[in-house]
Amino acid sequence: CLISYIEENYTQAEIYVRMALKIHEILEEQRGQGYDRNHLGLILLAQGYPVKAREQHQHAMEIRRASGQQALAPDDLAGLIRVSLAQGNTLQAMQYAEEIENNFQVNDAEKSEFPVWIFLSCYQAYKVGGNLPAAKGALEKGYQYLQKQANNIPDEPSRQAFLEQVPWNRALLEAHLLEYRAR
Secondary structure (H helix, E strand, O other): OHHHHHOOOHHHHHHHHHHHHHHHHHOOOHHHHHHHHHHHHHHHHHOOOHHHHHHHHHHHHHHHHHOOOHHHHHHHHHHHHHHHHHOOOHHHHHHHHHHHHHHHHHOOHHHOOOHHHHHHHHHHHHHHHOOHHHHHHHHHHHHHHHHHHHHOOOOHHHHHHHHHHOHHHHHHHHHHHHHHHOO
16 A cells, blocks of 8 residues: 555555455454554545545544554654645644654654654644744654664665655655755
């Protein structure tokens, strides 16, 4: 599903994630259902359905809270940031970013599925909302995290692919470059 999503083949990604969700529902596997609903929210937003996307991210949050998986909530909150920004609700987006920051004070970002994407989402919410110190803080945390991950990749071609071909990694690096050029 995620490869299709990255390749912007949203129809195929939706088919895959709905199949996975059905399996996780049959097995009553809540962790998988949370991931599936989060991924479905990303896909629906990319397809231009923000209301349906919000419903999926909120449902994923409910699953996380009901099953004691609060450490995984930042991925869902980042999805809600994206939906809020798409709907022009900057204040709500910044509130979700603050909720992520609070979560990361208790839970390590490493426990999230997409930490770089989460930091990038927070950066964008704060930047659009005009809270530049918080935006730069989120961007710097994301950059440090990304560099740490990249440094764990032993060969240069794989490291470059990781940094340049994963869309949110590339976007965070571009934002970081622009931010530091502006100084």
